[in-house]
Amino acid sequence: MSFKSKLTPVAISLALVAGFSLPTAVMAGGGGSGPAVQYVAPGKIGEIVVNPYKIAPLTAIIKNGGYELKDASVRIVPKAGGQEIAYKVSNKALRTYAGIPVFGLYPDYNNKVEVSYTYIFNGKETRVEKEVYTMYAPAVYTPVNGSMAQHHNMFETEVVKVDPEFKDRLYLINNFLSTAPKQGRVVWNNPTGGALEWNYYPQNAILDTKGEVRWYMHVEPIYDPETIYRSGIMMGFHQNPDGAFTFGYGQRYAKYDLMGREIFNRRLPDGYADFSHALDPAQNGHLFLRVSNADYRRPDGKRVHTVRDVIAEVDQNGQVVDDFRLYDILDPYRDNVIKAMDQGAVCLNIDASKSGHTLSAAELAAMDQNNQFGDIAGVGPGRNWAHVNSVDYDPSDDSIIISSRHQSAVVKIGRDKKVKWILASPEGWRGELAKKVLTPVDANGNKIKCEGSKCEGGFDWTWTQHTGWRIDSKSDKNVFYLSVFDNGDARGMEQPPLPDMKYSRAVIYKIDQNKMTVQQIWEYGKERGFEWYSPITSLVEYQTDKDSVMVYSATASLIMKEFNTKAPNPIINEFKWGAKEPSVEIKIKSSLGYQAMPVSLEKAFDLK
Known part of the structure; x- marks a missing residue:
């Protein structure tokens, strides 16, 4: 029995509405189609992974989407009156993280992140001068001891x-x-x-x-x-x-x-x-x-x-x-x-x-x-x-x-x-x-x-x-x-x-x-x-x-x-x-x- 036959059309529709990416076999019209990679890519390259290594929740990686990247830079758009964080990313870092590392997200906030980069496909280089992503980062987590004296989740x-x-x-x-x-x-x-x-x-x-x-x-x-x-x-x-x-x-x-x-x-x-x-x-x-x-x-x-x-x-x-x-x-x-x-x-x-x-x-x-x-x-x-x-x-x-x-x-x-x-x-x-x-x-x-x-x-x-x-x-x-x-x-x-x-x-x-x-x-x-x-x-x-x-x-x-x-x-x-x-x-x-x-x-x- 194929995986496709286990899911009703309603189930597939609900999954898509919820934003889930279904396995390739589900999306293919005629059975299994090989080890393709299918993730939601909100921009021109790959998906966004927030807190990629589990211990830094205010970071993210915009994955390379299978392209080779180079000459990247990042800007976190500040809140009104806030401090801008902007930096360039070396090609070595782009390879290490398999994408563009994003640092400095505001907690419990829908951040605007501007990136620029060059991607290479079939030997051709394409420059993206400005691409804007919206990334929500979660609130800061701090354990509590039950005391009324503790009333703030960080500093x-x-x-x-x-x-x-x-x-x-x-x-x-x-x-x-x-x-x-x-x-x-x-x-x-x-x-x-x-x-x-x-x-x-x-x-x-x-x-x-x-x-x-x-x-x-x-x-x-x-x-x-x-x-x-x-x-x-x-x-x-x-x-x-x-x-x-x-x-x-x-x-x-x-x-x-x-x-x-x-x-x-x-x-x-x-x-x-x-x-x-x-x-x-x-x-x-x-x-x-x-x-x-x-x-x-x-x-x-x-x-x-x-x-x-x-x-x-x-x-x-x-x-x-x-x-x-x-x-x-x-x-x-x-x-x-x-x-x-x-x-x-x-x-x-x-x-x-x-x-x-x-x-x-x-x-x-x-x-x-x-x-x-x-x-x-x-x-x-x-x-x-x-x-x-x-x-x-x-x-x-x-x-x-x-x-x-x-x-x-x-x-x-x-x-x-x-x-x-x-x-x-x-x-x-x-x-x-x-x-x-x-x-x-x-x-x-x-x-x-x-x-x-x-x-x-x-x-x-x-x-x-x-x-x-x-x-x-x-x-x-x-x-x-x-x-x-x-x-x-x-x-x-x-x-x-x-x-x-x-x-x-x-x-x-x-x-x-x-x-x-x-x-x-x-x-x-x-x-x-x-x-x-x-x-x-x-x-x-x-x-x-x-x-x-x-x-x-x-x-x-x-x-x-x-x-x-x-x-x-x-x-x-x-x-x-x-x-x-x-x-x-x-x-x-x-x-x-x-x-x-x-x-x-x-x-x-x-x-x-």
Whole structure:
């Protein structure tokens, strides 16, 4: 019996009215007609596939319809007063996606998409200068926890300022939703730590400069908050030179392109666990992962799972070519900063009941006596003594730069595992490490007077900082430019008399690696005081394309006593190099932020 004979004329008519494409055999007048391809093609080439790889619902592909395509470009027609997104598409990308990739659709909206392209048929090239498609993109999906406090499905934004030369910016936002009951069932954070020590739901999206969501990651096809090897916080995003994004979560590290196409999604190598914070794509194609040692035998014979103090270097095939075990390189018993930190916010371990509390020497000693290990602020391997939150590779001398929050130190380490320099207060460093602490100087190279952890002349160290990154385009083998977000907790090795005296800074330093000196050349944030203060997370990163500095004060206005009812209000700023005031300020309301960064469509669609 033929397929055609199974369907009545009424059934066929209803299917056509509903917009379904029937198999070729149904449409043929006289039985089977071979493996023809029949899909609804609303334009001159192929069909439209929205969310082609399942994790990027605000993308689509206009398939090539069997033609060879070249020289394509795309324009998303903006809403009234909205930001235009327009880009060219390389021929390689047209082949990779078997059509024209469409990025930047407005959610819950009938988008107008203009495309131009050349198609080739029977050796003849035909140019289509402008073809318009209408594409509906679905509303943003976000899981809910049933709380009345959650009343918006992604971000509420306030655009304060965008100068004309930055109006084309697109910002990737890497934030989190607070832990809901589904995630909370599998979290065992304190005192033992482990793979699901943090289990906030990912909130990864791209905003335009009007504050509109133009892309987001629907994570559920690759993320399950109740499964140990598919869960954990998504962190460490970087857009690679090839335009794709690398990041990690829990026991995985991954690479996906902007359309949602998977390049790889791998388990961490055996012996390492608990990725979070930092993944650096090096210039040689290797990845530096901030992980822990899953099974370490301490000098006292105790076997522990270490906490955020190992950097594993993996090659393109996922093989571990080297690692940096920081408990062997630095001093895991330096306790000056740990004793001064506010225990109410130890990175994402936020506990309002401990706001303002600091650790005493007796409390630290008791941890050893009582065999307390895990994700707790303390000293020695097996505790959160280092809390490394960024790693960056320096190809000029084959070294890495790490930011250790709980040492308030940015440290450069060579391939030989020897420390090259330390940007930190000199207090508490011993032996050879004490000799590696940089000396502050002014613009004329004159030594700045410092006593303990406080210096004159406006110079300051960084305190519980994030993102100690090399500015590659301005640095060479001798002079090193460093960008850092100075969070500011435990500033000067103490807590201020009043909590609202705290402040954060975005800082740029110039380091003379031969003379072992450091000059502070730019800062921002001190003047904004407590309302801009981010006790945890955040980012500062130089942007080559606009000679600018991107800053994300990711937990601004987080007040410990109000945390259960009021989330932080992250702030995006971008500055022209050396400017005292930002060219961009966008506020995100009631969201727990980690990092943010500009997105390049040129890289994404392979035109670099």
